[in-house]
Amino acid sequence: MGIAVIGGGVAGITAALDLADSGYKVHLIEKNAELGGKMEELAECQMGLSPYIAKVENHPNINLMLSSELERLSGTAGDFKLSVSGNEVGVESVVLAPGYDIPEVAKSYGYGSPDVVVSLDFEGMLKAATVSETGELVRPSDGKRVKKLGFIKCVGSRCQENEICSTACCAYTAKEAWEVKERFPDIEIYIFYMDIRVFGKDEELVAELKDKYGVKYIRSRVPEVIPEEGALTVKFENLEKGTIEKLDLDMVVLAVGLLPSKTLSKLAEITGVKTDKYGYIETSLTSPLETSVPGILACGTATAPMKVRESVAQASGAALKAAGLSQRTEPIPGQEEHKYIEVGDELKTGVFICGCEGEIANSIDIPAVVERVSELKDVVYVNSETNTLQEAMDAIESGIVDQGLTRIVFAGQSPRECEDIVRDACAGAGLNPYLLEMVNLREQCAWVQGPKDATEAAVDMLKMAVERAKYLEEIPVERYPVIPKALVIGGGISGMNAALGIADAGYEVHLVDKGAELGGGLRESTELPGPGGEQAADVLKELVDKVTANERINVYTKVKEEKVVGRAGSFKAKIVAEGSAEDVEIEFGACVIATGARRDFVPEGYFGYGKEKNVTTVSEFVKMLAGKLDANTIALIQDVPGEGVTARYSSIEVVDSALKAKEKNPDANVFVLYQDIKTYGKWEVLYKDAREKGVIFLRYDKEKPPKYEDGIVSVYDVIFNDEIQIKPDLVVLSTPAMPAEANERLSEMFRIPLKNGFFMEKPERPKMVLTPVDTVNEGVFICGSAVYPAMIDECLAMSSAAASRACVLLAKDFLETPAMTSVVDEEICVGCGVCEAICPVEAIELTEEPVPVVTFGVTTVVGRTKKVAKVGDGCIGCGSCASYCPSSAMSLKYFRDKQVYAQLDYAV
Amino acid sequence: MKGVELKSGDLEGLFKGLLDKKVVDSLILPHRVGNNVAHMMVTDKDKVEPPVPAIFAPSFSVNAANVVKGWLIKEKIGIVAKPCEIRAAIELIKLKQMDKESVLLISVDCPGAFTNQDYADHAEEIGDWVDSAKIEELKGKGIAIREACEICDKRLADVGDIGIVRRDGDNVVVVGITDMGVEALSAIEDISLEDKDIDRSGEIEKIASEAKKKKDALPEISSVEALEEFLRDCIVCKNCRDMCPVCYCKECFFDQPLGNPVGGDLLNIAELRGAIAVPANQLMYHLTRVYHVSTTCVGCGACEDACPKDIPLTRLYPVITKKVQEIFEYVPGKDVEEPLPFTVYEEEELEDKLR
Amino acid sequence: MSINKLAYYPGCPSDGTAVDQDMSTKAVFEKLGVELVEVEDWNCCGAAEVEDPKVVYALNARNLAIAEKEDLDIVTPCSICYYNLERSNKALKADEALCTKLKGIDSSLDYGGKIKTKHVLDVFVNDIGMDEISSKLEKKVNVKVAPYYGCYIGRPPETAFDDPDNPVLMDKLIELIGGEIVPNFNYMKTVCCGGPLMMTRGDIAFDMARKILDVAKNAGADCISLACPLCGMMLDGKQADIEKALGITIGMPVVYITQLLGLALGIEPNKLGLNKNAVDTKEILGKVV
Amino acid sequence: MPIKTWELDPNFKNEIMGEAGGERLASCFQCSTCTLGCPITEIVPSYNPRKIIQMSLLGMRKEVLSNPDLWVCLICQTCTARCPQDVRIADVLSAIRRIAEREEEAGNLKIDSPRPLFDKAFQHQLEKYGRLYDIGLAKEYYPKKEGSFIKGMKAMMKDYKDFGMRMFKKGKMGPKAMLAPKVKGRAVIKKIFKEMGEE
Structure with missing residues (x-):
């Protein structure tokens, strides 16, 4: 049996890989002929996703069913029968990831002018501008250079046809604008918006766009684009001047919203899962991944509109839940031990050029390249017959076995996509995988060079590679056992959920928390936002009971410090707890950080908080709502400044409590003072409800914050363009969330960078996050409000994802030590210690050796010691030390200076 | 600040006291040799010779830090030197080429200095001390201080453990800058320390603004082509490296086969490209070196003094490295506890700066 | 063709300023073989001036009830009449209390919610169908047309039967009969003609009508086609007044779509009232071949 | 002069919402769609339906009812058709006009429009x-x-x-x-x- 994943977009791919990598049989069902979903259409995303696609395509545990659709589903959790385009598949659980579609655009936006494009198409244009002759961004209609570019947000969302907010558009618009500005700084950009719903890094990006790049953010929902005399005219309200202004643009990008995939309703019908009133698969705040049918999980934009980051987190989380219902049946790839042939000094280089299904062969004259490369010294074999990665791998394997090749040069698609696969092929044939040199002939040559230069460039690239290959050395590959246990730091909702996830997968978990009791920040909450009226205490109790009852989870409370050393698969820690005489020593293979966020920022001094007794915070207000509400006029002030960041739930909480106040006391005058209402996704409905119930929203500018003096709140409403005064009985402040105190210490210990005090995920492509819970420190995962102050459903999805990622690691028996580590030439090392200071993983230490000191050529004084750098376990091969070391005593295996110089000599 | 006001003649006693009380095992201090001034290492207090004012003499021979570089020894050495030398020593401590505990750094006010040769040639006229008026007067006679000193904005004795500040007339103020410095001074019997708060901010500003004016007036090297032209005469003798106090590699990259291609290597490259410039690596050598010292260069000008081809290297090294240091908001040698910028910067911070 | 008989609601201007529309509508339906039975003793729909929706619903309940007795769906050539009939029809079908109340006022307001209300344009394209019309065409109307739809064809959403921003039903008919749609007129198709303000803010109304006429002229149109008597009065009847008030010359013929369609069906121009349009239509007639 | 909400009539929005057609007033989120699509605003710049709605929501009864711009609306329904929140602006304004007419009849208001x-x-x-x-x-x-x-x-x-x-x-x-x-x-x-x- 196994698990069926339906949908081959980013969510489906992520879920499939997490499952397949941990030894489950996966049937990946995609209706299209290719994987990638909507992401395939986005240039930047395509690049980011393609390595994963290549991995799926070559994964032994994945049964890839392309151009296939689910036709029937019967049975129950643990024993489903699926009929997929005529084939019968039996699985234990199902993950639904059908993705999204985009709404139809109102005709008022330019009546199909070619210069009005939707964001997806604009990505394509940006990519085309990269490879075009001029490298300029030009208008589709007449090929003229774009000088003024407009983005219109909320097209097809937050409207009658699609009531909810599409969540992703604000951020992707900002990123597209950023990319345009980076590449074409002269283009003027205007972004028309209603609310800017971005958080964290995206928030900073928007600020940067406004301040540094001069991007004009204009608050007006532009309803029409009129093509007039070679320009696209839009009108907007200049709120400050109170006038309607016209602007002529060269091109308009419509940030269209997201709708549930067109296939979803059929899928829901077949599987029996319930959909909500918007057509998304119904999930809940406290179980964001489970559908109404046990055994069927849902993730990504099938459950609600969301960004890639959240989709991927949900996908990993859903994978974990699906795995919990299934049995591992498959071996885990890469766990077999290799024996490599001794290559000695013999140089027999084989060059393999893959046509990449025409993508390379179309623009490069491959026979000409083969002819020139064959002439090179040491090249004994050239193969250009292959067209797919799989064919190429077969050719390499037989080249090594039959021809006795000792160096392999592979030219094809980007190493990002296929390096691991090609190395495995070498290793499989018995050649040390580091005797391989990769050439990115597709992305770096065929796609970017004009047809004239491509062949010449390809020859040069191959010559450089052949030259470098000469100097490659065998690097021993060592393995060490994985300790099948995990440490979870933080006993809040995220930490407990992660611990349960890992424990349910069969691994022992150590769960540590600084508090005396489990529960974390949620213990301070009462009623959860939304119409459900769920009580935080009930949600918590259920989790705490499960954790306490779980035999595989060891709970440690009142923990002051965890002293962790080691690397992925093999960590050790001392747990220092308050009031316990002895530190507990534990071992584990993976760690999940779930420290949560703090809500205890005291807005002392803001709006008289602390002095005036009618000034309170939202969390206090929510508690007041449980009792009798006397206040007749209430002013809720959103985005009160202070240290910390805006939480995802901050605006939701304000709107929710305003609504609840109004429901409790319909005659009350409830005002919400805000900068941006950030009720993303389905939460938009709260905002609508609040307005309809009579809550009054007043928008202020950051530069002109509201004031509270003599019992009067004064606010300059920038939409109304006038000062409005309120005499409130109660002033409610929404304060920023702050990172957990432990983050700083954990960041240093684990060498995971923080941003504004919150943990940063492993950086991917600049525009997207595909590994939201992975960190630069392999084996350490992050989730929940330790990453950003998140909503409960996000915390649950993220923590399931972190557990899933941890389980992928723990499922392995062995890990390989990284091969490309740093080495020190002790003779040259001068012991300055800069490498030690800059090493991101503390893998270098300075050792002292006694040496005589020589002055003026004479040994005058016997010195104490000489310091020499030593590279220890844990080196991740980042190369920081080698690039800094002034005397080149440090170098990186596989990137030895002489190897690089050999290549450069050909290049220059 | 704890310190004491003395006659400059009393400094002799102070140095003797440091040796006598075993505060230091040895002292390196400038002394007069004929018409010139050079560094001397003294272990016997009786060999501390008058006239001590030679320590203020506006002469620059080698950077004292370059002398003691790599002395990782138990014994404690006191170094009496100009601020740029002391600052270089502090950088070397950070780079673990010296031990903080085994040096006592004593900086002295510096009016700017002449090259060894210029000073020797005009010792009479120049004397033991020059003020700005005198510098101008001498300039009129064609006797100019080094360009490195002209653009130097850190000439006051406010670094190291102890500072020796010149006052009007014959007086000096000796202040303890670090705890180690205060302790050292307290050990000397004849001296009783009192609170000495000397505000020299006005002076510092004046020096900085003049130095900046001078620096801005220097011809700029604004392109690689201009740099190639600037370095045209360089013979890659590596003297600049050898005299540089903060160039600390045990085995320089340019002494290794990759950095110093010879014979067959060069022939191979020449064959590949058809022709190559010799001596090879002229540009690469200086670019690598300027990168290596980019945060640590104290602008002492030793490189220029060392150049046999009279290339005005001041216009390259201190000028360019200062720009880098401004990006990192780093002043080399200011504080021994301040980490090297390369080891602590966050990539994003840098992005902000460079934008 | 599924329709052969409809109740006809001519609307108030059919007796006067839009008699040409009335004539052409009747003629065209006759030619297409659809019998029109005028709603007996129909009353005004409330136009734009009766602002209280409940009064509008009541007024139209009477018209609807009359047609319902004949068991016929109602068709009207007037966009405002259509809007009022249709929204009343919707409201009455949805609101039982309202119906009961109206019944209490008078038995003639007892409407059972059984019939549909239609605009002629909708009937032509969607009910009779392009194929049927095409089969009856006798002439080619070789004119360049600016198709002007006005307000109530694509708006508001609940009564609309075409796209609010780029309606196409009239375009389809024009193309079918051999006419050409002028470019660059699209964005004027649905901008209000100003008619409702004619009596109270004539200045604004003139300004708005002029814009439509200007754009059509600049686009090179031989005529504007429309489907609403108020638009007709504003753009055709008042065109000379606009020219006088604003000191300009326009001379843009304005015809009802029923008139154009009638020409293509080979109907005598005078039977279509083409001699009654305020701006002379001779040039257009010359292009019918 | 700042607008003092305590001197306004917070019930005004309910009054409008009680009128036929005025029910959806409070859904407005002030996005400007109505104003930007309005053909009248081009000719009478002071006419801003968005602003009339916010004034109504705030309770500026007197100011709204005596606003001469109330009477320039064409009821062309462009605003209503495009409104993302289904506010039915044309109907809301009609509802407000009816309130104003009643006020005039009661002698509380003089309407400056024929x-x-x-x-x-x-x-x-x-x-x-x-x-x-x-x-x-x-x-x-x-x-x-x-x-x-x-x-x-x-x-x-x-x-x-x-x-x-x-x-x-x-x-x-x-x-x-x-x-x-x-x-x-x-x-x-x-x-x-x-x-x-x-x-």
């Missing part, structure tokens, strides 16, 4: 004849607008002499149009206005 007069005249004609009677309408409206019968007739001639002749010549103001129509069910129409209009 539009209510015209609408009322139209309704009277309708009540009387069951259909629109152009001449009757003009004869009722103009004197009211101009303040006296003579002035009214003069103004009517000015506006309609040319147009009337033009229509007459083209046979569009023939005998049928000159005579008042007489719908048989006039009594019902009268009842309708009486029963439905005075709620």
